[in-house]
Amino acid sequence: MHKLVILGAGESGIGAALLGKKQGYEVFVSDGSAIKDLYKQELAVNHIPFEEGHHSWDVILGADEIVKSPGIPEKTELMKKVRERGVKVISEIELAWRCSKDASKVIAITGSNGKSTTTAMTHHIFKTAGLNAALVGNIGVSYAKQVATDPADYYIVEVSSFQLDDIVDFKPNVAILLNITPDHLDRYDYKMQNYVESKFRIAMNQTKEDYFIYCIDDPVIREHLAKKPIYSTTIPFSIMEQLKEGGFIANDQLNIQVNEEEPVIMSMYDLALKGKHNLYNSMAAGIAGRTMDIRKEKIRESLSTFSSLEHRMEYVATVRGVDFINDSKATNVNSVWFALESMERPVILIMGGVDKGNDYDAIRELVREKVKAIVCLGVDNRPIHEALSKDMEVMVNTDNMHDAVSQAFNLASKGDVVLLSPACASFDLFKNYEERGRSFKDEVRAL
Template identity: 55%
Template sequence: MRLVVLGGGESGVGTAILGKKKGYDVFVSDFGKIKNNYKEVLALNKLEWEEEQHTEELILNADVVMKSPGIPDKSPIVKLLKKKGIPVISEIEFAYRFMDYKTIGITGSNGKTTTTMLTHYLIKQGGLNMGLAGNIGKSFAWQVAENKHEGYVLELSSFQLDGIETYSPNIAVITNLSPDHLDRYEYNYELYIEAKFRITMNQTKDDYLIYDADDEEINKWLKKNKTKAKTIPFSLSGKVKEGIYVKDNTIISTINKEEFTMPINELSLEGKHNVKNAMAATAVAQLMRIRKDTIRESLSNFQGVEHRLEKVLKIQNVQYINDSKATNTNATFFALDSMTTPTVWIVGGVDKGNDYDELMSLVREKVKAIICLGVDNHKIMNAFSNVVDVMVETTNMTEAVRIAQSLAEKGDTVLLSPACASFDLFENYEERGKQFKAAVQNL
């Protein structure tokens, strides 16, 4: 059996290692450059690879192809493979076929990383040996090859879900839906929503789907479509029968006739969106039979996720916050919504089809100055030039932070919350966040 892996990054190299271990003839092909650390791993495992090209005769003889999530379906090599009827799947689908452990799959437009990490933390504190993978950390396939865990908590992007056929999580979570990555879905929001709901398409009556009952699009989909899984809603706004809701500033969860309560002010994470993330993680922990005391303790001491509303430093009474992980307007909405002081907002990057109107009232209310950090800022400039008096453009993070410092007064906040992808100026959102933190530390 010949396995061709498209993309020599984290998921590609992990899949190649697992494929080789399972007896496949493996070939890795990357249209770009493969990073040196991954080349070393490929060499160490005696795996064949090529970079900066896709050699058709070495690819079109595959029995199965694993496509890395960053490669769009419309790329010429993927079109050729599909024309020839060669199955093109995601790393999640490939690795899933070689394991018989429980998986918890978490998706959503925002909050999925925090929810995934918080869920994993609760389960780990509860003494279960589950791995953390998917869109986060060491690749799922690589970990399945190493075989050190008795289950996985997976953060799943729509791209990863596009490439599944049989994958089915025992517990699925959909945190929320808002337009994202529309450039990959023909600018059709419906197609993106369908991709997210693939998480439940293979679930059975023994599985669970945990979802945000306040989310209009999720409710719409569930009315029109059926899932076989048992549904567990969570809501900030109304009482739900079997599920989780908030009353008198307390989270109340009733799952499988077990009740769990926790005052919101004892959560370590701040903000309404984080109450929802905590509810989703609590539901999973209860289904996994983690002790109530452990859940409560873990929710009150979880440290949060790097690059997600991360407090960096307070300098001359100005708070600097790194929210580089906000790569769409919905994530930035949460960030601006949680600001309690006048805010200097650093925004911009690669626009994925953003509608800035939804931020308008928050920007009016909270933002005193905007610093556009991107190659092409005209859309942001046009959207907010009548709302904010001070707007500055730059393509350099150090300069952006210096300008922010000069505009901020005592008691203000400087917020990096880009609402865009990072690829115009940075390798990824992590690098963007690290540069921001370094620039703040050098002030």
């Protein structure tokens, strides 16, 4: 019997365990930390053995195959031993794809920024067209859990570089690569090229029948494609130039031209989501819909009715003429660049948290141009002060959300925007970016 060991009992690990069990594998789950009660119940109900707080080396190293949580770095003692023993390691998306590839189509979306928005928007297009599509991956239910419990005809999957690092045969019918900017470099030996190659793994098994949709305006993507061509049918999108095929802007209109069919054309001003970055996201999602023969009327309708995600440029409230926007999902500098770039009014910026070796140079110009004051929210705010104090006269330190929101409100005048866009991970003060965003919204509503 195939022995499958799952390392890590988070959302993806539990999904992999349920799917492995359904496939008739002998499944064992091992987590070096405590497992959440909810997940423990799920394992118990499904009679899946597990351990927490430690790893049983003999069981793990005796596996036929290991599904590794995307959060476990290769540097750990555990992974070094696994690699030495030569046990096959795959990611949860590999397992899910293997068990669903014959009965469904997969649209996989990656990029340093905009993945969640584009994934949700693509799902909205497929649902609007009446298709049986599931929204899975980093954004909600794990891909494996969906395959195990409620299979769909189409899987719209948000994938991270960490998940792509452990694929073997994973081959999406449509792959979208939105952009590549420095992020998580600590996991890639601080080498940008390693991170770039990790992102491009999304297309490594694709053939001519598959589509690779990419941003031709991104210099890192362009450079990599020039050096290492890929085998799928490529469809670019751009806001800088007009293209023969793909997505582009002309005369304030969004154009999507795929496979010599009649183009989808709609006014930029009819798009539900505003800002330059959302033009890219809308084009990528629209092209994905067209590759799967969704009618152009449905694509236009979807792109004009999509509502934005929680914690991603989410409008919270207006208090005495000051707008509050929750962009807690902005966990890197580039996300903050996109947020500031779309701002039309003066900004009080709340930022800070666990700094992943951020280079704040990218946002200095926008900070000078659009930000009135910065409220730092974190245990250690020094990196932000060192990087931006020359560009910003007013900088305030806080170490809890209540103070951050009230300080920002005091610094704002009528017509300003208070923007929570942290540029950092949240685990110094919060469990995750969702908790940080909800805390922000609670404090705003209490003003």
